[in-house]
Amino acid sequence: MNRDFQFVVATILGCLLFLAPEAFALPVLADDPFETNDTAGTAYDLGTGEIWEMSLTLGPDVGDGDLTDFYIWTATADGSFTIDITFLHASANLNLILFSDEGITKLVSGNSATDNESVSWISSAGEDYWILVLPFIGIGNAEYDLHITGPATAAPTVPEPSAALLFLVGGAVLMKRRPR
Numbered sequence: 001m002n003r004d005f006q007f008v009v010a011t012i013l014g015c016l017l018f019l020a021p022e023a024f025a026l027p028v029l030a031d032d033p034f035e036t037n038d039t040a041g042t043a044y045d046l047g048t049g050e051i052w053e054m055s056l057t058l059g060p061d062v063g064d065g066d067l068t069d070f071y072i073w074t075a076t077a078d079g080s081f082t083i084d085i086t087f088l089h090a091s092a093n094l095n096l097i098l099f100s101d102e103g104i105t106k107l108v109s110g111n112s113a114t115d116n117e118s119v120s121w122i123s124s125a126g127e128d129y130w131i132l133v134l135p136f137i138g139i140g141n142a143e144y145d146l147h148i149t150g151p152a153t154a155a156p157t158v159p160e161p162s163a164a165l166l167f168l169v170g171g172a173v174l175m176k177r178r179p180r
Helices: none
Strands: 008-012 015-019 044-048 051-058 069-074 079-087 094-100 105-110 116-123 128-135 142-149 164-169 172-177
Touching: 044 051, 051 069, 051 128, 079 094, 094 116, 105 116, 128 142
Parallel strands: 044 069
Antiparallel strands: 008 015, 051 142, 069 128, 079 116, 079 142, 094 105, 094 128, 164 172
16 A cells, blocks of 8 residues: 655754644735835835835745845935834744845845844935845745834924914913014
8 A cells, every 4th residue: 555645854852753744834925015026126116204014925825926025215314214024933034135226235134033124224315225025045924014214304394483372272262462
């Protein structure tokens, strides 16, 4: 009698384990709305300013086998900015790389073994930066959040108050003329 057995061999705390492949099933995730942003040339333009993008997806079993996500972000001012991605490390170990020059020149990368990757850089106003998110060794499906902060822009100019001041008293608005 011929029987084919498939199993995964793992060593945990010095013990050799034989596990069914179903024990390692990866979550099935759909493409995020920014696909197809798999190359620097097809990078999704995030625009400028502070960015919060939630529930982005990446992995070999996501949509069309999405193993890289590229984004373009434009700095609004000179100064320091930070890019963070947060994800569940148990699903996939993601890395974060920042490029300039249309995704050619690598500026900085984050390679932690935690649920967060973070990079910081000093920007020039109007400069475009390419952000690459990819799995450490190309395995695992992950959902991640992307957050970009800084550089700080100048605070808006607040006009001087006019001769009339507004006071809110018990829900009624009263006008009082300021003495000259």
